[in-house]
Amino acid sequence: MVTRFIGRHWWNRRLQVAGFLWLAFALGWVGAGTGRAVGPDGFRKLSPGVLTVIPPDTSARNALERSDILEITLGRSDRIWIPKQDPIGGTFVERAKNRALYRDIWCLEFAFKMPRLIDVDVPAPDLQMRRKRLWYLVYRVKNVGGIRPVVVQNGPVTSEKFEKPIRFLPHFVLESVEGLSPAEGATSYRAYLDRLVPSAVGPIRRREDPRIELFDSARMAATDIASGEERWGVAIWEDIDPRIDFFSIFVRGLSNAIRWREDPLAVFSKESVPGAQTEYALESLRLDFWRPGDERNEVDEEMQVGHAGLFESMSLGTKVLEAFGRPRLTKSTPADGLDQLGLSWRDLLEPVVAAGLEPVITAGAGGEIDRTVLSSLLPLEKVVKRLAAMKNPATRGPAVRNLLGDLGIQWLEELSRGLAAPLDPNQEVLRTASLKRIGVTPADLASQPLPALANVIHSLDAIGRKGVSQSDSRQAVAAAVFGPAARRLESLAEEIATARTLVVLNGLQLDRKKVEAGGPRAAFDAVRIEVAAEPDQAKRALLLQGLFGPQGPALYAAATAVHEGIDHAWVFRYENNAGEP
DSSP: GGGGTTTTHHHHHHHHHHHHHHHHHHHOOOSSSSGBBOOOOOOOOOOOTOEEEEOOOOOOOHHHEEEOOHHHHTTTTOOOOOOEEEEEEEGGTGGGGSSSEEEOOOOOEEEEOEEEEEEEEEETTSSSSEEEEEEEEEEEEEEEOEEEEEEESSSHHHSEEEOBBBOOOOOOEEEEEOOOOGGGGGGGEEEEEEEOOOHHHHHHHHHTTOOOSSEEEEHTTOOOTTOOEEEEEEEEEEETTTOOOOEEEEEESSSEEEEEETTHHHHOTTTTTTTTTTEEEEEEEEEEEEOOTTTTBGGGOOOOOOOTTTHHHHHHHHHHHHHHHHHHHHHOOHOOOOOOTTTOGGGGGGOOTTTSSOOOOOTTTTTTTEEEOOOOOOHHHHHHHHHHHHHHHGHHHHHHHHHHHHHHHHHHHHHHHHHOOOOOHHHHHHHHHHHHHOOOHHHHHHHHHHHHHHHHHHHHHHHHHHHHGGGGHHHHHHHHGGGGGGGHHHHHHHHHHHOOOOOOOTTTTOOOHHHHHHHHHHHHHHHHHHHTTTOOOOHHHHHHHHHHTTHHHHHHHHHHHHHHTEEEEEEEOOOGTTTTT
């Protein structure tokens, strides 16, 4: 977790903020007394500075869209003809191209407080009340009207404001792409849908402000919001993985702005119904957050507003620091280990297949949406094959020790013993069936243990690359084959990736002591300078893969695309590709 590297900087920041607040009170910048804490309507105001207001997106771009009517331009291509006297733009098909589509656009003003945690009693499946930790976001929406395009013949298109009641149908999704275990790699998509927890609304209201009426998503959607009306609401999530440090909240329903695109599998014909093969996306508001706590000490007050690219830069910087610090823990010298094996860091690159960040969405029973991306075992397979090819068995131990340290030797021995260790009759049946599926016989294990181990690793990697639904199959087969030692597969894969990162880092002109003293952001910035100095795009991509794995180029692009300070964005996300902005 990246937070163990940033605690000192966070604490210094808290001290600076505390000092500023003390000075503010001393100089009278912050008013005291109860008179200033009550608004004109008699209700107590929320604490100053904690409410972030997002202006509504009433861009004229949303009110005017241009698009071809594909059911005509593609589905009725048989009607294409070139007139001899009339202009070609007057034909049936040509008139269906680049059509101007005007719409009235409204967007609610959205304001929010920092996400917080609360422990409340909620109903359990056994009809008993159970104490559960929930995440929630208190927000306020205001109907500020919208804009209407005004079309004048032979004149410019202008716009005018309008007012009308608006029905807000809230849809909140809390998402994270943070990898939380070695098996998941750098990124793993998780998402949690807003839940209706009636028993939590009261405690949240008493905690935040007992004088305001707080609507959950169901009550918020029940009635229109009148023009100029403000309404307070709360979004609630449960069963969120406490290890998450970086997350985004997507809010849909604030605007009626839409985008559309052709369905990738669309086939147009004369019988095509207009709009039937088109994908639509409503505008969503993206809010980025991060929290420096950990799963053992969740402190809600530590949640802070983040920005796009923060997770990526912190994650990559953390990987750099972990690689620099690993030899001190493992007593390894990866460059020497690769030389002894006759390998280079390029030989340990993982395949780039399916390395993108686009999630495949599946909803769990708790409302969460999960995607598990298993790390590749191919680099581990290459190392085992090279060990098997070494003619002098006495040289294998030093090579592994240099590459992975003493733990690497221990874990590799555990895997080898796990293949041959006796099991109880039921587990032995499972192992025999699994080895038969892989194509390894007991004779192979006895006569050629290392080649057999490489064969097993190769087969397990193939299972992991077949898709998300195969993750359990790979873990189940590994457990059946290796028994308790199966957990060492992912540990070895992670150690090899860290060793590769260190070898690549040692080839860069970095001040190691300065990088390690500066924290994740400084580490990323230092590497960024060296990467940017490589003019060849292909070599730069290879360098990023060596440093950060197959997702390195995508993570690096996200980390460098947005400058700090952009803490929200209006985006359009299609249902079959929710990970794209």
